[in-house]
Amino acid sequence: MPGSPYTLRAAAPADYDAIAAVVDDWWGRPVLPSLPRLFLDHFHRTSLIAQSPDGGLAAFLVGFPSPSLPGEAYIHFVGVAPEARGSGLGRTLYERFFDLARGEGRDVVRAITAPVNAASIAFHRRMGFTVGGPVPGYHGPGTAMMTFTRKL
Numbered sequence: 042m043p044g045s046p047y048t049l050r051a052a053a054p055a056d057y058d059a060i061a062a063v064v065d066d067w068w069g070r071p072v073l074p075s076l077p078r079l080f081l082d083h084f085h086r087t088s089l090i091a092q093s094p095d096g097g098l099a100a101f102l103v104g105f106p107s108p109s110l111p112g113e114a115y116i117h118f119v120g121v122a123p124e125a126r127g128s129g130l131g132r133t134l135y136e137r138f139f140d141l142a143r144g145e146g147r148d149v150v151r152a153i154t155a156p157v158n159a160a161s162i163a164f165h166r167r168m169g170f171t172v173g174g175p176v177p178g179y180h181g182p183g184t185a186m187m188t189f190t191r192k193l
């Protein structure tokens with residue numbers, strides 16, 4: 042990332058522990074149960090890590106081409122360290138993932154978020170996603186989620 046202090050690289054399974062250590066803090070609520078280790082074990086090739094100059098975790102994206110829907114890719118989680126927000130890091134991760142998804146022959150990217158996550162909704166709008174929802178019962182009874190769709 043020219044002009045940026047951060048280094049972008051593909052994720053590795055071993056990144057899971059550093060991610061798991063910060064996600065509840067970065068989200069401001071308990072979200073770790075939605076990000077079990079399997080995501081890094083099985084989807085690291087298409088997931089991304091941004092490292093600080095000291096080697097610490099500055100941001101991450103967990104995403105993958107859908108194994109079942111040939112035209113689609115899905116972003117499961119994106120997180121930027123609170124001190125690194127607002128500097129374009131989230132945008133950089135998304136744009137890198139869009140390139141990666143195009144390279145895999147995908148022309149739609151989808152994601153979801155909780156209706157309470159106003160920052161995520163605003164971020165996805167700025168990234169060109171169409172926002173839908175809240176969809177009642179998305180994750181079963183009593184749940185609702187916002188949906189995001191972007192054509193590549």
Ligand SMILES: CC(C)(COP(=O)(O)OP(=O)(O)OC[C@H]1O[C@@H](n2cnc3c(N)ncnc32)[C@H](O)[C@@H]1OP(=O)(O)O)[C@@H](O)C(=O)NCCC(=O)NCCS
Nearest residue numbers: 118119120121126127128129130131132160161163164167
């Ligand atoms: C949402 C999040 C990933 C954004 O990361 P970021 O690095 O701060 O975002 P960027 O600086 O790249 O911003 C990209 C665009 O989104 C907009 N944006 C980002 N956060 C925003 C907010 N809270 N409110 C309004 N707009 C916002 C920026 O203004 C920018 O617009 P522009 O490029 O057109 O000027 C970050 O706030 C975060 O990690 N939040 C906690 C975790 C989370 O909720 N993740 C998403 C759900 S999985």
